Amino acid sequence: MTDLGHAPTEAERERFTAAGAASPSPRLKRAKGYLWSVLGVAVITGVGWAIRPYLDITNVALFYLLPVLVAAVRWGKGPSLLASFLGVLAFDFFFVPPVFSFSVSDVKYIFTFVIFLIVGVVTASMAARIRNELEKTRQEEKRTLALYSLSRQIAAKADLDEVLKAFAQTVAETVSGQVSIVMPGPEDEALRQVAAYPPDAVLYGDKERAVVHWVLEHGKGAGRGTETLREATELVFPVRADKVTLAALVIKLESQRDVLSSDQEQLIEAFANLAAAAIIRVRLGQEAEKAQWLAESEKLHKALLDSISHDLRTPLSSITGAVTGLLAEKNAYDDAATKVLLDTIKEGALRMDRFVANLLDMTRLQSGVLRLSREWWDVEDIVGVALREMRDTLLGHPLNVDIPAGLPLVNADFGLIEHVLINLLENAAKYSRPESPITISAHESNKSVVVIVADSSPPIPSSERQHIFDKFYRLRGPSDVGGTGLGLSICKGIVEAHGGMIWADSLPGSGNRFTFSLPVSDQPFQRQEGGEEGRHG
């Protein structure tokens, strides 16, 4: 960076402004104004000439104020002044005797000329001032509107990409050119283009690297038409907040000759401030989210570890106890005692197996990789398999299964729905008295197949009912009842992944009822009840 450039002179700035985004229309407009002034004076002269016989010529002088006023309001100071001078000249030439001569016979007309000119000049400058104010107000309004629109666009966005995209687009539309935003990456801190408008524009390559680096380092604008690296084709602005440069805004104007006006530069600076604030806001939001997530997952981990150690150790201790008992004194137990010990081992092992299955489901639900391998299934089939799986646990409980024939098939993941049923059945067996009945029923309702597992356990208080599907929530009750509090939350996760719902309510008498629904989408075919001929032998 040998050439840090020199400050552009005022003249250069003027030239740029005139030739830049503000040109060429103002120049043309001005020329048009002068032309209209000349024309106006000519018309008044013609009209004045025509009505000359009926009026005093000093009244004609008043007519000449018309083009002065019109020019002042419409075209500004210059044309208005021109109209004044032309008016005086025309009035003198055509109306003041001697006619068709600039000489004046009566001195009193000199006063008329002077008054006229004073009125003309004052009018012109006042009108021009009003015009300028108006123009300024209009510009101001446009800027405010643009800023408002951008701030509204990015205020609602929580995603950094969206914010930057809106920012790039607004700037590009304001300066009519291509715009990109270059930022250090989140991980490796390497600079990269993170947003652009038009979206496919690439404005960050080897050529621009030096300018962008300079801008990020110094927090000042550089590139085309500025003090630094003025020969660059692009113009680069810093996006700054709290004295930190967050990003660089790279602008490539449509025409290579164009340079931004100071108004535009100011506007872009305002945009950049807005964008910087939004970037900071999004980052803070992300950090807060992350912190919350970390805190939550830490809590979760602790709860998980607690329950894992409890749920693995309980069956493990029963297994170890039984096995070491059998190994130590082989002949100390009679057949009945031996069988009890062996059954304990088996039940403990099965419980651990179910627990591992739940942990796997939990992990998959948690990480969002739970993929349903859906097939068409008869709910009765799933219930049958779950009951077979749980026969040892359910031993002693009379089972009522009430599933009507002709229920629609459900498009579901067999294994996962089986887990739901197993968890519900395990709860039913765990929380209800031994040998109390358990009912499993199903019916079709509201385009869903609804499955109900009802038991006679003590009713869950309604205040706790909404929490039982939360992770690691366990009812305060007998402490000897094992369980992670994972089961029901897994049930909820699985059922909801199928697009269904799960809820609990208490039966009027006693007992709890767990219900889940599975939506019945279009059946793959029409059920053909009795479509086939019954055969006889």
Added chain:
Amino acid sequence: MADPSAKVLVVDDEKQIRRVLETALPSHGYDVASAASGFEALNRAATFHPDLVVLDLGLPDLDGTEIIRRLREWTEVPIIVLSVREDEKDKIKALDAGADDYVTKPFSMGELLARMRVALRHATRPEAEPVLTFGDLVVDLLHRKVLLKGEELHLTPTEYEILKYLALQAGKVVTHSQVLRAVWGPNSEGETHYLRIYVASLRRKIEADHSQPSLIVTEPGVGYRLVGKE
């Protein structure tokens, strides 16, 4: 102890499982050899000439399905696959590659022994008898009759075909696509929903309690098994 001194090759990379099987199976009259890897298994199969192979699907060196395929190139020895519960797809792949049955880990010894007996019986007695009895259920293939507790059942032709196919493979798992191919023909493999409906109605006719079937048992994700009293 259906087939005493039958030779069983146990293939599992986990020592614990091998030790349990090497200890338990001889007590039930089997002659056991074991292998800890896929290549070792292929070698042992060639030298030991087992009557049955118990194969773990999760071997470190060779894919279980690949071992089955290589064995099937030269032997019809029954193969029972051991696999964990979550791998339904692997089970189906293994069965399609030529495995005869599977047992889900963690398995019970009783279950494995039952599967082994069925597999050996099917291997040594390929010809089916014309009249098959499963407790109260009698399937008379000769007269196309089905009797439950001595009373004739009215089955639709499709129901009868499904029952017949399951009965001929009694005790063994049959995959959904195997039943579909056998009953509906070769192009029906995706139509499992037909199978569900017919099996449901078949159960209502032959099972004592259709919601807890004891004859046609569902093998989750894999297929069905007709359980006969041994």
